[in-house]
Amino acid sequence: MESHLQKRKDSRKPLRIKVISMGNAEVGKSCIIKRYCEKRFVPKYQATIGIDYGVTKVQIKDREIKVNIFDMAGHPFFYEVRNEFYKDTQGVILVYDVGQKESFESLDAWLAEMKQELGPQINIDNLDNIVFAVCANKIDSTKHRCVDESEGRLWSESKGFLYFETSAQSGEGINEMFQAFYSSIVDLCDNGGKRPVSAINIGFTKEQADSIRRIRNSKDSWDMLGVKPGATRDEVNKAYRKLAVLLHPDKCVAPGSEDAFKAVVNARTALLKNIK
Numbered sequence: 001m002e003s004h005l006q007k008r009k010d011s012r013k014p015l016r017i018k019v020i021s022m023g024n025a026e027v028g029k030s031c032i033i034k035r036y037c038e039k040r041f042v043p044k045y046q047a048t049i050g051i052d053y054g055v056t057k058v059q060i061k062d063r064e065i066k067v068n069i070f071d072m073a074g075h076p077f078f079y080e081v082r083n084e085f086y087k088d089t090q091g092v093i094l095v096y097d098v099g100q101k102e103s104f105e106s107l108d109a110w111l112a113e114m115k116q117e118l119g120p121q122i123n124i125d126n127l128d129n130i131v132f133a134v135c136a137n138k139i140d141s142t143k144h145r146c147v148d149e150s151e152g153r154l155w156s157e158s159k160g161f162l163y164f165e166t167s168a169q170s171g172e173g174i175n176e177m178f179q180a181f182y183s184s185i186v187d188l189c190d191n192g193g194k195r196p197v198s199a200i201n202i203g204f205t206k207e208q209a210d211s212i213r214r215i216r217n218s219k220d221s222w223d224m225l226g227v228k229p230g231a232t233r234d235e236v237n238k239a240y241r242k243l244a245v246l247l248h249p250d251k252c253v254a255p256g257s258e259d260a261f262k263a264v265v266n267a268r269t270a271l272l273k274n275i276k
């Protein structure tokens, strides 16, 4: 009874959290925050100089949350300013522009920068004391899109990060992202500062994720099956069977597995046509 009352009392105590934004310059970090906090979009680009800071209050799961948001400049020039702000962070909004491949490919470098600044405070392999929400932003610019959903989702989910398709311009995905992000941070705080195991459990293996990425980036059918050019029918069939079992849509829930499976089937058919 007492612990129940204590729990109810705790749930009414405001929670203070610190979140930061991360990602290349011009991907839309400031606009995502403005869209959520001020319900408006600013089309003109004004580079963040160093850090922008704001405080906001939100209500999540009957709990008042005081959020300190540090919007970090993406330009490399501001590295010295940024590096002060990584510590004691519970949540990261990690943003890339779906029309700019380089901003997606830079996500690993952003994690590396954070890791370097935090040192032993963070375990970069599972990052289980911080909630990450990846925003695949500018989905309104469909003509320029070059990073598709499954690619972004695979990268994010294989790290146990939340993934959202967003547009700060139209507002699509923004509220959903912040709701899920804050809610996961509350869960993390209630779980003693570690992400609950259920949130880390990703439902597919590293081998499946790596194979999908390799298939997506392969230069030809040999490469796709992971065999040397000139391999025999047996070698092709053996490699095919291994990948088919690994990526079969009935067994594999990793983002992009269906396309990867189809690509492997087509690669095998194309190779066997030309092997005696």
Ligand SMILES: Nc1nc2c(ncn2[C@@H]2O[C@H](COP(=O)(O)OP(=O)(O)OP(=O)(O)O)[C@@H](O)[C@H]2O)c(=O)[nH]1
Binding pocket: 023, 024, 025, 026, 027, 028, 029, 030, 031, 032, 042, 043, 044, 045, 046, 047, 048, 049, 072, 073, 074, 075, 137, 138, 139, 140, 141, 166, 167, 168, 169, 170
């Ligand atoms: N079409 C479109 N443009 C966007 C979107 N989000 C931001 N932009 C535009 O992209 C440009 C950069 O947006 P910012 O939010 O300032 O980018 P940032 O990531 O904070 O940039 P830095 O402060 O330099 O790190 C601006 O011109 C925005 O209007 C979006 O969802 N769709």
